[in-house]
Amino acid sequence: MTKKRVLSGVQPTGHLHLGNYLGAIRQWVARQADYENYFCVVDLHAITVPHNPAELAANTYTVAALYLACGIDPTHATIFVQSHVSAHAELTWLLNCVTPLNWLEDMIQFKEKAVKQGENVAVGLLDYPVLMAADILLYDADLVPVGEDQKQHLELTRDIAARVNHLFARNQPPIFKLPEPLIAKEGARVMSLTDGTKKMSKSDPSEFSRINLLDSPDEIRKKIKRCKTDSIRGLTFDDPNRPEANNLLTLYQLLTGKTKEAVAAECAEMGWGQFKPLLTDAVIATLEPIQRRYNEIMADPSYLKNLLKKGQEQAASVANATLERVKLAFGFTLP
Ligand code: TYM
Numbered sequence: 585m586t587k588k589r590v591l592s593g594v595q596p597t598g599h600l601h602l603g604n605y606l607g608a609i610r611q612w613v614a615r616q617a618d619y620e621n622y623f624c625v626v627d628l629h630a631i632t633v634p635h636n637p638a639e640l641a642a643n644t645y646t647v648a649a650l651y652l653a654c655g656i657d658p659t660h661a662t663i664f665v666q667s668h669v670s671a672h673a674e675l676t677w678l679l680n681c682v683t684p685l686n687w688l689e690d691m692i693q694f695k696e697k698a699v700k701q702g703e704n705v706a707v708g709l710l711d712y713p714v715l716m717a718a719d720i721l722l723y724d725a726d727l728v729p730v731g732e733d734q735k736q737h738l739e740l741t742r743d744i745a746a747r748v749n750h751l752f753a754r755n756q757p758p759i760f761k762l763p764e765p766l767i768a769k770e771g772a773r774v775m776s777l778t779d780g781t782k783k784m785s786k787s788d789p790s791e792f793s794r795i796n797l798l799d800s801p802d803e804i805r806k807k808i809k810r811c812k813t814d815s816i817r818g819l820t821f822d823d824p825n826r827p828e829a830n831n832l833l834t835l836y837q838l839l840t841g842k843t844k845e846a847v848a849a850e851c852a853e854m855g856w857g858q859f860k861p862l863l864t865d866a867v868i869a870t871l872e873p874i875q876r877r878y879n880e881i882m883a884d885p886s887y888l889k890n891l892l893k894k895g896q897e898q899a900a901s902v903a904n905a906t907l908e909r910v911k912l913a914f915g916f917t918l919p
Contacts, residue, residue: 613655
């Protein structure tokens with residue numbers, strides 16, 4: 585039986601944090617043996633907001649190394665950099681020409697980011713979800729494991745795929761496969777440490793709002809010490825008036841691997857002063873082996889470069905075949 589194909593990616597902007605890990609990368613690792621996997625460092629997405637050229641390359645290698653450090657096994661997955669496979673940019677153009685503008689104007693992330701940026705919004709920010717659709721459709725991905733915030737982009741990807749199939753392959757085998765999102769039941773929306781109603785995000789100006797995968801034990805201790813809590817004694821999940829309690833207990837649950845019931849019972853009588861050191865230990869214990877492997881990988885840059893080169897070759901062979909299929913369906917001549 586052939587394995588289902590998975591594609592996903594992370595942007596090399598800022599630091600990867602616990603939300604990226606628990607919402608996405610940890611799911612990739614957990615199921616990697618069951619699927620044929622493509623994990624991409626989406627550097628073309630990283631320039632849709634103003635970026636620093638001096639940091640882009642370093643961040644790109646950091647993200648690729650973190651994929652490996654978090655447990656992605658190159659025997660199960662093709663790891664590559666989006667800009668190394670030019671079919672991503674080329675398919676985006678073809679899809680741009682069949683995607684109605686108002687579909688993009690409705691995207692929540694675009695509206696949020698556009699508001700943050702004021703007047704200087706680049707066309708690329710609006711077009712971001714079309715590039716994401718190209719990433720997924722080029723690989724005929726069956727499944728796309730992501731956090732909750734990407735759900736709308738996945739729906740758009742399916743709409744674009746269906747539209748292309750309808751316009752250019754009516755009564756014929758479809759050009760694109762419609763991908764399914766794979767969103768975890770728990771961890772798909774890790775919230776900010778400074779406001780339990782806002783998602784943890786790379787772009788939050790406050791470092792105290794997130795725990796980065798490469799934070800030192802000292803930084804982790806400080807951040808958890810300062811994180812927002814409430815003044816109610818006894819910690820509980822699922823109370824709409826206690827978003828911070830829900831978030832921090834969920835983090836503790838996911839990082840220790842305990843069941844929700846076990847955590848609820850353990851923490852029912854606790855105060856924050858008792859709970860915070862437990863959470864701190866759980867975060868440090870999770871990140872310590874990841875950071876150790878990350879440092880080993882970064883100590884040998886030629887290993888990472890070779891791996892990404894092999895990844896580029898494998899990814900391009902799949903992506904170029906899809907691109908050719910789409911170009912033929914659109915009526916282009918081939919050289
Ligand atoms: P990005 O780089 O913002 O985030 C990478 C992954 O982390 C998840 N995530 C979270 N999950 C739980 N809680 C959070 N607070 C949290 N913050 C982020 C995201 O849902 C994502 O899965 N557009 C994508 C990158 C992308 C992509 C793709 C993903 C480009 N092309 C193709 C899948 C397939 C993004 O900005 O992710």
